[in-house]
Amino acid sequence: MPDAVPAFVWVADLGEPEEQVILAEDASHHVARVCRARLDDVLTLTDGRGGIARGHVERLSPRVEVRIDTVERRKRDSRHVLLCGAPEGQRFDWLIEKLSELGVARVRPIECARRAWPRVAVRPDRWRRLALAALQQSRGCYLLQIEAPTGLEEALSAESDATWGMLADPDGAAAGGIEWPAIGTTVAVVGPAEGLTDAEKTSVLSRGFVSTSLAASRLRTETAALACACRWAATRTSQD
Amino acid sequence: MPDAVPAFVWVADLGEPEEQVILAEDASHHVARVCRARLDDVLTLTDGRGGIARGHVERLSPRVEVRIDTVERRKRDSRHVLLCGAPEGQRFDWLIEKLSELGVARVRPIECARRAWPRVAVRPDRWRRLALAALQQSRGCYLLQIEAPTGLEEALSAESDATWGMLADPDGAAAGGIEWPAIGTTVAVVGPAEGLTDAEKTSVLSRGFVSTSLAASRLRTETAALACACRWAATRTSQD
Numbered sequence: 001m002p003d004a005v006p007a008f009v010w011v012a013d014l015g016e017p018e019e020q021v022i023l024a025e026d027a028s029h030h031v032a033r034v035c036r037a038r039l040d041d042v043l044t045l046t047d048g049r050g051g052i053a054r055g056h057v058e059r060l061s062p063r064v065e066v067r068i069d070t071v072e073r074r075k076r077d078s079r080h081v082l083l084c085g086a087p088e089g090q091r092f093d094w095l096i097e098k099l100s101e102l103g104v105a106r107v108r109p110i111e112c113a114r115r116a117w118p119r120v121a122v123r124p125d126r127w128r129r130l131a132l133a134a135l136q137q138s139r140g141c142y143l144l145q146i147e148a149p150t151g152l153e154e155a156l157s158a159e160s161d162a163t164w165g166m167l168a169d170p171d172g173a174a175a176g177g178i179e180w181p182a183i184g185t186t187v188a189v190v191g192p193a194e195g196l197t198d199a200e201k202t203s204v205l206s207r208g209f210v211s212t213s214l215a216a217s218r219l220r221t222e223t224a225a226l227a228c229a230c231r232w233a234a235t236r237t238s239q240d
Numbered sequence: 241m242p243d244a245v246p247a248f249v250w251v252a253d254l255g256e257p258e259e260q261v262i263l264a265e266d267a268s269h270h271v272a273r274v275c276r277a278r279l280d281d282v283l284t285l286t287d288g289r290g291g292i293a294r295g296h297v298e299r300l301s302p303r304v305e306v307r308i309d310t311v312e313r314r315k316r317d318s319r320h321v322l323l324c325g326a327p328e329g330q331r332f333d334w335l336i337e338k339l340s341e342l343g344v345a346r347v348r349p350i351e352c353a354r355r356a357w358p359r360v361a362v363r364p365d366r367w368r369r370l371a372l373a374a375l376q377q378s379r380g381c382y383l384l385q386i387e388a389p390t391g392l393e394e395a396l397s398a399e400s401d402a403t404w405g406m407l408a409d410p411d412g413a414a415a416g417g418i419e420w421p422a423i424g425t426t427v428a429v430v431g432p433a434e435g436l437t438d439a440e441k442t443s444v445l446s447r448g449f450v451s452t453s454l455a456a457s458r459l460r461t462e463t464a465a466l467a468c469a470c471r472w473a474a475t476r477t478s479q480d
Contacts, residue, residue: 094334101463103456138457175474182416215473216343217378223341230470233455234415 007035007043008139010132014045014053014071021045021055021066028064030136031057037064048135048143050074074141079105079185080232081162083155085192086117087221095222096127100134100144102229105185108158109149113200115192117149124148152189152200156207162187165209167201168224172211175231182235188228193221247275247283248379250372254285254293254311261285261295261306268304270376271297277304288375288383290314314381319345319425320472321402323395325432326357327461335462336367340374340384342469345425348398349389353440355432357389364388392429392440396447402427405449407441408464412451415471422475428468433461 009027023031031037037057043066045053052072059065082104087095092109099107109117124146131144150158159165163184168191180186189196189204196204205211214227249267263271271277277297283306285293292312299305322344327335332349339347349357364386371384390398399405403424408431420426429436429444436444445451454467 098463098466101455101457101459102467138455138459140457174476176422176476214470215341215378216476217341217380219341219378223338226338226466227342227470227473230454230467231474233467234471234474236414236416236456 007031007037007041008136009043009045010048010136010143011045012047014047014051015068017068017071019068020058021053021068023064023066025063028062031064032060042069044139046135046141048132048141050076050141052141076105076142077183078181078232078235080229081105081159081185081187082107082225082228083110083152083159083187083189084108084225085110085112085190085196085221086115086121087225088193090121091220091222092121093123093126093130095225096130096144096146097134098226099229100131100140101138102226102233103140103142104144104229104232105142106145106147108147108155110152110155110189110192111149112152112192113197114194122149153203156189156204159185159187160207161185165189165204165207166228167204167209167211168214168219168228169196169201169211170213170218172213175212175214175227178210178212180231180235186232188225188232190221190224190228247271247277247281248376249283249285250288250376250383251285252287254287254291255308257308257311259308260298261293261308263304263306265303268300268302271304272300282309284379286375286381288372288381290316290381292381316345316382317423318421318472318475320469321345321399321425321427322347322465322468323350323392323399323427323429324348324465325350325352325430325436325461326355326361327465328433330361331460331462332361333363333366333370335465336370336384336386337374338466339469340371340380341378342466342473343380343382344384344469344472345382346385346387348387348395350392350395350429350432351389352392352432353437354434362389392436393443396429396444399425399427400447401425405429405444405447406468407444407449407451408454408459408468409436409441409451410453410458412453415452415454415467418450418452420471420475426472428465428472430461430464430468
């Protein structure tokens, strides 16, 4: 049997040092059963908004109760936002997991001319569960924010304070020749499975977005989205 | 009903201009039924070894017969090789699809101290089918080469002529500070779900591999592998 896994748990509110936090039912189960925590074990908690707390277990049942020892808040100097057309099938579900692991700040599903989001594919509760699980698994401190699907124009307007934008386009400039900024709010637009129309591309480019080809071959929607997330992760030059 | 999809088909051998190529049964089905090709339609064929041919359909049934018009061979100035520990569950299956899309040359599953490849997860025929499907879907001209699982040392020795190597390591230097070479044979080592042991890491690093942290948080095996593939795709500075 492997050693107990050190627990890393999302909670809505971290509280302050010396305060007590009572974990929700599923988090209690995770800590007590999956991680097999014992009394006085140290846990790490995050609120998914940059806060990290350490605390120790004071009670295991019926809910895990944690006494907070320290709270640290991290400053975020970059935010990566993905506007993503509908991929085929249920591929968005695992994209959520990957975007979470890679530290993307926000994803906005966009309705496009060639593909709308099928109603059965839009599962906000499931998406949030996947994002929370990935946050804990990857020990991140920022929860992926998942917006409801909107039109492309509406999504672009909602992100109009971004400092840099990129359009994934097989006909764009090769990604290797383009510098992705390491700080600020940056936005990437990835079209749906059938691609964006010329009118949609023109609209994105008219806002100053850089047209970029992410790989030598044509990428599926979710692969292009992942390539953006990986590229963002690679702009990080320090271990913070 | 959408327009017919232009067909892009893998064949074992492209032949020469003016020669005739008879497609295999599944490729014939794909071209005639899925892409709904007609007589005289132009097809693109690849041998998955850098060859791209154009030809036109001379016969649709029982097999599609193609008369080759032109053959072009692309020179490959970089090869990306992934040595990959076992991820959880069946996650390697979709990793194959993503590595194929992103143009990775070769993947070697590696047996590690903390996780071996479970026999049921090793499915070479299925992997090859997935790689072929992804090659065609992404219109690439290099088929992902998938080796049988071997020990880490054996895999490293097999790639000893590589020009650069990288070890994915959460404790390594941030990826943004490291230049990935755009040419030559480059190797990335990604550990299994439970990570590499210190002895395994030492062995890899003793060969001059660079220890690199790919993201701020801990990545799953398949996510780290994907981050390498995306990073490689981003070294491409031209559209070739």
